[in-house]
Structure formats: C-alpha cells, structure tokens
Amino acid sequence: MTEDEFTDINGKAISLQCQSHSNFCREFTVSAPKLSLRRIMVYTCSVWLVAYVVFFFTQNTAVLSSAIFITLVGMMLHIHFVKIDHETLLIVGSLGVQVSSSYASGRESTTFIEMSKIKDIVINEAIYMQRVIYSLCILLKDPSDPGAVSTVVPLFQSSKPRLNCLVKVYRSCQEILAQC
Amino acid sequence: MGQRKRAAIRDSLANQIMDGITLGHQDSPKHNICMVSDFFYPNMGGVESHIYQLSQCLIERGHKVIIVTHAYGNRKGIRYLTNALKVYYLPLQVMYNQSTATTCFHSLPLLRCVFVRERITVVHAHSSFSAMAHDSLFHAKTMGLNTVFTDHSLFGFADVSSVLTNKLLTVSLCDTSHIICVSYTSKENTVLRAALDPEIVSVIPNAVDPTDFTPDPSQRDDSKITIVVISRLVYRKGIDLLGGIIPELCLKYPQLHFLIGGEGPKRIVLEEVREKYQLHDRVRLLGALEHKDVRNVLIQGHIFLNTSLTEAFCMAIVEGASCGLQVVSTRVGGIPEVLPKELITLCEPTVSSLCEGLEMVIARQRAGTVPPPATIHSRVRTLYTWRNVAERTEKVYDRVAKETVQPLHRRLHRLQAHCGPVAGCIFAFIAVLDFLFLLLLQWLVPDSVIDLAVDASGPHALWKRSGNRKHSV
C-alpha cells in the first residue's frame, strides 16, 4: 500500500492511496482534504451576522431562529449530499470495476460495472466549467455494436486530480486490463 | 498604383515571392500554432477548408497546430482529426450565421486555458466575420502572444454596417503582428479598411488540392452542354443573377443543362424559376454537397459558372478549372487575379453580360475549339498548392516570432493614436479591463496549476512515437 500526495486541478492537496490486493485486484482511493473548521466558522458567522443585522432593524426574533435553523440544515445537506470525502476505484481483473464515493456524512454511493461491458479505460480531455481538464474515464461498450462506445463514465468526478495522478492510476489499470 | 500592381501580377500571382517577407534560409524554428475561427468543420466553406489544409501542411512541416472553434450542435469538446490535428470545440453561444456572440471578455478563461496548456506561441485568427477570431486576437495580445490574422473576405465602405465592421476591424488589427490576405484586391481592401501599414500585410493565396480535382471527360454527356454551379445559395454568391440567367439561356439552347450544388436561403429563387419555366428535367438542384462529392459533380459538366457579387479569392473556380471545365465568372474582387486569362471568361455582374459570356463559351464548346480538360488541369495543377501556401505562411510565422509583442502601455498608446479619439479610448479601456481580468484569472488559477497538454502534433508529438495510445472521444 502506497500513499502519494498530489494536487487537484485547483491546486489543493489531495492524496492518492494505491492498495494492491493481488495481481489483478487494485484499489485506488483519492481523498480530498477534510472539511475545514475555518470555512464552516466563516459561513456560519456570516449567516448569523446577517441575521443579527436584520434582527436589529426588524426586532423580529424569528429571523434569528431561522438563521440557526438554516445553518444547521445547510450544513447537514452539505455533508450529506455535496461534500465528498473520498472516492474509490476498485478494479478486479476479469470481474469488473467498482466506483464508489463516500460523502462526509458516511453515506456511500457505489456503482459496479462488469468487465464485459467495459471497452477501455482512458484519460480524456474535457471542458469543465471554464477550464479544459484531463479526466479518467471508463468507456462502455454499445451492446448493439461492439466496436462503438455507448457511454463515457468519468471517474474521480469530485476530487478531479491532475494529470500526473491520473497517469499513475491509468498505468496500473491498463496493466490489469491487459492481463485479462 | 493598385491597378498597376494588379496588372503586373495577374498571370503569375502564385509564383511570386510574397512581398513584405524577406527570404531566409536558416533552419527555421518550430512553432506552436493555434488557429482560431468560428468557421470549421462540420460547417462547410472556403475558410473551413483553408484552415484544415493549411494545418495539415504545417503539421507535415513539423509544427504543432491546434484549432479552436465553437461547438457545433452535439460536436463539442476536444476531437482529433487526421494526422493528430487537435480541434477544440468550445461551448460558446452562437449568435448569427455560425458566428459567436462577443462580449470581449467571456471567452478569455477558456481561450487562456487552451493557450497555456498547449504552450501556444503564435495565434492565427481567420476570417473577419468571426467574432471568436477577433476575441482571440484581443486576448492573445493581452497575454503577450504573437498574432497573425488572415482576412478571407471583401467589404464595402459605404453602408452603415460596413462602416461599423471596418471600425471594429481597425481596432482589432491595429496591433496585430501580421496580416495575411488571400489576394491583392483583398490586401488593398483590408489596408484601406483597417488603416494598416501595407508593410505588415502579406498576400498568400488560397490553394486547392489538385489531386482531388482531376478531370474525367468520360463522365460528361457530350450530347448536351452542362453548366455546373457550386456555391452556397446566398445573396453574396449572386444567386439572383443565376435565377435570371437560367430561363434566358434555356430558351435559346435546348440542349443546355444546369447542375447546381449547394444549399441556402436563396434556394427558393431557383426552385421558383424551375417551376415557372418547367425546367425540372434541365435544372438539377443537388442540395448540400460533401467535399468529397464536389469532384464527382464537377466532372459531369462542361462549363463552370460563378456568379459571386463579392469575392476575395474564389476557390471554386480553381477547382472547376482543375477539373478541366471552362470557367465563366463575374469580374469582382480578387477573381481576376486567380486564373490566367485564357482559362477564364470574365463578365460584368449583370444578367446580360453573363449571358453573353456564357453564349461565347457555349459557341466555342460547340465548335470544339476549347482546350482539352487534361491540358487545363496540367496548367492549373502547379498554380496553387497547399505546400506552397504552408511554406509562405511559415515564413510569416518566423518573422512574427522574432518581433516582440507590445507591452500594455504601448498598446494603449497605439490604440488611442490609431483608432480615433472616441473608439480608441473605449477600446483602450476595454483592453485595460481585459488585462485586469487576466490578472484575476491568473490569481484564481495560476498557470502552474493548469496541466500542460500532451502534444499530438509538432516536434514533441506523442502519437508518432508510441502509436495510438491515447484515445479521443
């Protein structure tokens, strides 16, 4: 098991964990930095300040309680639906590829793609927001036409590592794909 | 002076050495070139094929070339064409006639990302109709890159829209390093419109791939005479003239047939003519043609007719001549320079004059005094080749690469001095804003964070070395 430090496309530090379970089974985990306390504090404080200013002028206490409610619900929604803690790619030769992402709240969403459906794993260039970035993608076969690609499944969608990290994952994936 | 020069150049323009460029024989450095235009495949036309062919020849000569255009429908993202020619289809909003909307700023983040990750040294923009080309020139200058602009079209001076476009062109070109025009008429036009120093304007004509357009007389039906017209069916191409010619000639010559390829808003004019005069069997409308089908249409005809009202350099007539057809064309813009006198019949852009010219050619065709197609082809073949165009463009790049890009204060000064007090000040202000926006972007996403792209073409090309390792979708 090795752990390397890389950066994502915005220059933030992420870590890539490669775990080799056997010759044909590898697991890659890209972990994003933890939710920083400072940012939470900043957001909470700003919402509360705004609420207090509104309260100061309207003298309505409902504003304050709703502000507390909003921050709590917002934080809960954020860690449950938005903030992804780490993303895992498990590739098992001749069985398939499993992509899972776990949220900060512990919720996990997993997809397993069988090897018979996978055409290839590639590094692709994509236009993302106002950037052109590299991303690792799984190409799925079109069941009606074996030569064609029906869908492209992008990997590490939330952490978005840079090219050097992707190349590392790509090389090991290709090694496993070449075996079977 | 322009008249004199044109007269001197007319018959052998293609073999001339470009003016304004001194020939140097040192081993030229390789450039990273970015071609920018709104017009590229799958859109069809002269500019599109010019960019494609030029890029292919430059790649052959060892440069790295990428093309940037806007997304065409479902075709967006990054694609690779033949010989690892990389095309960025950027998701920018199309406003009118396949040209993107411009706000001067919104395209900067994407274009900057492309320029940085591809390590571009020369930005080459095409066509003055393309807002994206002007935007990219503007941003490239802000980023301190060398810029080249190719003008493919002619403009008037009189009407309001021309005045406005000309002003815009003046601003856009006033600190562009070098400008390329496709014919001398076009050069004159551009120099006048944009108030440029003629020294930095070169003429490099378009070319055709002669191997694609070989004659094949066996495909013709010699029992009748076929006139071929291949152009987009728009006002600029003089389709209304064509609509006047067809009934007049068809009445006189019962064995005359028309073969019309292309699509556009003026198609209805031709359809109406066809219905009104019952010419369904003699006027065939083929609709939009793919580039590979053009030759198959051309070789079926005897005469190639071009009715353009304005044209900087007409590639269609060269293609027609290359297929061994007699060419009849209007005498407008740069057309007189394109082909030597004996290969073309020039007329005024009126119905009567065009009919006269056509009748003359038909008479010659009947008498059998026209040269055989193979002779015409062999003459045209050497006139315009893409290799030649690429060589000459390369020299422009070499020259541009030696120049230094003007820093911001010099640029502002020049804008104010060159473009008039009002427009100059406005655009100087926009240039400053653009620069500030660039600084903001550089702070948000530093250059070091942008991944350098893997070269697909050029001296460090990955594809040549390791085969087809990378995939594109």
Add this chain to the structure above:
Amino acid sequence: MVLKIFFPRCCNSADSGLLVGRWLPGQESAVVLAVIHYPFIPGQVKRYLSELQAQSQVELSVLGSWSMPKEGQEGMESFLKDLSTIFPQDRWLQLSRGAGRRGFACQLVERGGGSAQDGGDGGGDSDGVIFVHYDQRKVMLSQLHPPEGGGGANGTAEPSELRLVFQTVARSQPLFATDQYDDGPLKVTHWQSEGREASIIVELTKQASVPLCALLTWLLSLWTRLCRISLFNMWPVRFVTSKLSTCVQLSYRTDHLRTVSSPKKASDHMEFMRKANIFVSFFVDVALGLLLISWLYRANRISRLADILVPAADHVAKELQELLQWLMGAPAGLKMNRALDQVLGRFFLYHIHLWISYIHLMSPFIERILWYVGLSACLGLTFALSVLSDIVALLTFHIYCFYVYGARLYCLKIYGLSSLWRLFRGKKWNVLRQRVDSCSYDLDQLFIGTLLFTILLFLLPTTALYYLVFTLLRLVAVLFQGVIHLSVDFINSFPLFAMGLRLCRPYRLAEGVKFRVLSEEPGKPLHLMMEINPLKYSSVLQWYRTPTYSCYPKDSWVALCKKLFVGELIYPWKRKGTKTD
C-alpha cells in the same frame, strides 16, 4: 484467465463433502449452491441432482469437493481427491479450509484435453482464483434491474455474468426447500429459512382471495356491460363523459381493478409489482377518501360550504361585470376603437347576465348536490378531487366562453394580417408545397388587400386587449385545474408498494452489486464479499410508476407561449387516448 467462484456465506463452516453448483456457460466462473456432506452414496447424489434439475431447469452438477478438516478425520483429503473419478467432470475443484484460518485453498484439476490449456492454473496456482462470497437468501430474493423482458430490444443480447449468477441462485429454489432437520438420505448445507410463522395467515388470505377476485371480476363485467348500453354511446353522452374528469377517473379505476382482480398469476416481476402497486395505492386512496368524508360530514360543513359557494360565484360575476365596464371605457388610458369596443362589451355583458340568472336558478339545490357529490369521496380521494375539478370547470364556464370568443376573433385577425402581409410583399403561401412563393398581384387585388390590412391592423389592439384579459382569467382557471390533475395523477401513479419494499427490504430491488475486499493473504486467493446495491429511490419511481394518462404539459413553455400569442385555444394539461409508460 482468472477463475471466479461464487461461494455462499452459509457454507463457510460446513462439514466436508461435495460442492453442488453450476458452471456458468462461457464464463470462467462457478456458482456454488450447496454442500452435500459426507457420508453419502454417489448413486443417491446423482439421482437427487437429476430430480432437482428437472424441477428447477438449472444445470446442476457436482463441482468438486470441500474439505474442512476436523479431529479424527485424517485421510479425508485423499478420499475427496479420489471422488473426482466417481463424478466425471471436465474440471474438478478442490476447496479446503485450514483449521483456524480464514482463507481457503483451491486446486483445480483438469481432465482430458482441457488440461493442456489451463495447465498453469491446474498446478495449484491459487493466484488466479477469486472467491466471491454472497448471501444466498438476499441474492435469491432480489431482482436485478433492469428486469428481464422489460427491455425487449436487448433481450437478444447475451446475459451478463452477474445476471446469470442471480438467475442460477433464484431458480434453484427447490434445492433450498429441504430442511435442516429433514431425515433424508443426504445431508446438505445451504441457506435455511428461519421459519414460517405467518404462513398460515398467508395461506388463508390466498384461499380467500380467489372467490373475492371472482366476485370482483363479475361485478366489473356487469359494470362494463352497463357502460356498453347504446344509450351511453350516443354522441353527446360520450362527448360529455370524455370531458368530465370524474368519468375519466372512473374508467381509469375500473381498469385498475380489472388488472388486480384478474385470476391469472403475474407472469413476471414487473407485472407482479404493478399489481401490488395498484392494489396498495387503491387502498391508500380509499382510506384518504374516507378520512375526507369523516371530516366533511361532521359539524354541518357541507351546508356552510354551499353558503360560501353561491355568493362566491356571484361575486366573481360582479367583478367580471366591472371589468367589462372598465374595458368598454378607456382601459389604462388606452384609446380603443369605440364601436368595436362597445359591441364586444355588450356581447360579453349579456353573457354574464345569463350566467347570473343561471346561478340564481341553481342556488336552492346547491347544498343537496354537494351532499350527494361529497359521497363520491368514499370511492377514493382521487374521485373527490376529480369532482372538485369538474365543479370548478362548470363554475368558470362563462370565463371559458369569453376566452373562446376572444381567442377565435384574435386568431382570425392574426391569420388575416399575416396573409395580407405576405400580399403586401408580393408573396403568397403555396399550399401544395407548404412554402412561401413569390407572386405578382393585380393592382385592384393589391388595393383591396391593403385596405383590409389597414382595417385589421387598426382594429387589432381592441381585440387583443379583450383577448389578453380573458386569457389571463382562463389561465388562472386552467392552472387550478392543472394542479388538481397533477395531484390526482400523483396518487394514481405513485408506486407505494415498491417504495415500501425499497424502504424495508432494500435488497429486494437491486440496481447491481458492490464488492468489498475481505481478506488478503499473500499466496492465498482473493476473497471478495458481494453485497447487493439497492435501487435508488429516483429509479424506483422511474421503474415502477404506474403508467397513466400523463398530465404533464403537452408542449413546452415556449410552444405554449407561442400558442397564446397566435391565439390558439389552450386546454388543461390533459392528454387523451395516449398512454405513456
């Protein structure tokens, strides 16, 4: 090639014996279903397997041997090895689990010609083997999505490996029927059901449901015959029933009940789920309706409602009258064509007059009507809502009339203007070719056309104003009806049963699987745990939504705006005739 062995978790600590399962065709994988314990008589095993095969249509076979060393069973290994001669197979698996160790050892013995190819594996190279552990009960009960037969197009494609595993386990249900305590000749280890406490009640319900279904079917057939009487098929009746949402809902519910009460057994999973969904949603609907009734008929709420309703309708009519008076003057300071304005205003005023007298005629009976209509809620909440929608439609009939008049007039003007505009430019619409041609007109044609164009153009603002005002009123009514339709459709189509299943038994509806790496010992085969990945709630909704007369907007917002602009009539969002899945 890597060999995959799908191994049930319950057999982890079984006694030594034979592995029963199936080699998946075309795949390098085997599904182990059960372990037959030592001692056994080979002939009996063979007979037992062939019986099972006939029952379940799964090619069951003996895959190999399983050894779990215990005290006092030395020499077992060699015995198990020799078994391969008794059960002739192309490949013979030898799984063994060391005492106190978690991992298994695996040996693959090839027989005949095949051994040459896979010689590397056969030599006991345990690196090329993956053990996938699965929970037999969950895999057996779960339904992999998309279900088979659902997509007819890809039915021809080869089923994927996972699907084959799920199929094999689900089909070999007869194998799991033998109980732990059965005193048969063979001792088998596999998944055991924990017991059947509620089974008596289930059986009783099953027995009772048969006559109940028959009764329902008979009643339904009676109802359909009643509907088919020619009196109801005459034009005006049929037209009215197709417009009233109560009648639509009635026919819809009849359809549902017919589906549920059909005595045929559901042939596949989707059909079963559909029946269950309809059944549950029907019950919930009726329960909600009864709740509504119990609220409505208490404390004299009906009469109070009626007392509110009549003055409200009156009030609306009064407001409309005032609005028309305003329009007949100079609305918002606009100067209208006086003559046309007066004509239109009087026309509409007369209509309102008619309407008011109609309401007054009705008012003594309103309470009665409401009382009886309220009873319909015992058929379900959806009925109550549909009735409400119909009442609203009837009470806003005058607005609808105004709207239609305004729209027709406006539409005619727009149409005339557009064709005269073409005449103006020397063009005409070519009907045969569906395009605009150029055309040369005579002088008098042009003159008349221009005159008409001018007249129409100057009269347009007056008409447009009336049209605008009544369209806005109409839109409010349509919006209200649309909301009711949406809620009715929601209750009708919401897959309650599937949602409940997903909530309480997530494994029953599987989207796929997920794997977890169990243990890794160098030199030992890889062990993976296969778990079931439950379907997302959104996909549950997508898969199991009961197909309905969809009430989503028929056309996009842009198309709607265009229709409004041109003056075409708009209707509540209801699509007739086409069923959307």
